[in-house]
Amino acid sequence: MKLKHFIQLIFTKVQLNLKSEAKKSYLSYLWWILEPALFVGVFYLVFGVFLAKGTSDFLVFLLCGQVPFLWFARTLLNSSASIEQGRGLMQQIKIPKIFFPLVTIFQDLFKSVCVFVLFFIFLYFYGFPPSEKWVALPLVILTQLIVISSLSLFVSMIVPFIPDLKFFVNTAIQLTMFASGIFYSYKQVLLEKHHVLYMLNPIANLIEQYRNILLYGQWPSFVSLMWISVVFSLVFILCALFLKRFDSDYPRILAQ
Structure with a gap:
C-alpha cells in the first residue's frame, strides 16, 4: 500500500468513526466537551470547595492539568485494544497493523483539539488572555x-x-493521574530533593509546561x-519497527 493511500485510509476511517461515535448518544458531538467538563467539575468540587485546597486561580490550575491528562488517558486506553478490535478487518x-492504533490516536486528537480550543476561549474570558x-x-x-503516540503504539502491539x-x-x-500533579503543586507537596525525580514523569513535566x-x-x-x-520519538520508531516485523503474526495470534 502506498503511503499516500495509507494516510487517506487513516483519515477516512477517523472521519467515519467520529460520525459513528456521535450517533451513538443523544448529545452527539457535545459529549466530547461534557465528558472532560464533568471530570474537571468533580475534581474542583472535591479539592477546590470541600477540602478548600484551592487558591483563587485553582480552577485554571486544575484545567491546565486535567485537559492534557484526559487526552493522554483516553487515547492510551482506547489504543490498548485497537489491534484486537481490528481483527475482523485484518482477516x-x-x-x-499500525493502522489501527494510528486511527485511534488521530480520532482522539481531533476530539482533544476541540476541548483545547474551548479551554483557551475560557481562559480568555476568565482573565488569562x-x-x-x-x-x-x-x-x-x-x-x-x-x-501519547509512542505509548499508544506500545500498548496496542x-x-x-x-x-x-x-x-x-x-x-x-x-x-499516573495521582503522580502527575493534576490537583496539587509538586513544589508544595514534595521535598525539593525529589523534584528532579518527579519531573522525569513526562506527563507531569508536560502539565508543568502548560501551567x-x-x-x-x-x-x-x-x-x-x-x-x-x-x-519518545525513538520509542515510537522502535514500536513501529516491531509492528512491521510481526505484522503477519497478529491475525494468527488474534484468531487463537
Missing part, C-alpha cells in the same frame, strides 16, 4: 502528541500477545521538551 484484507508565551503552546502540544495487559493499562493511567505558559506567563522548559521528544 479480510492485508493492512499494516493570550501572551507572547502562547507561541510555545504548539511545541508543548506536539511533544505530548509524540508521547503488546496487548494481543498479553491480553491481561489491558487491565494493567487502566491501573497505570490511574497511578508555565497559561497560568504563570512563563516560557516552558525547552530543554525538557527536547529530551521528551527525542526519547
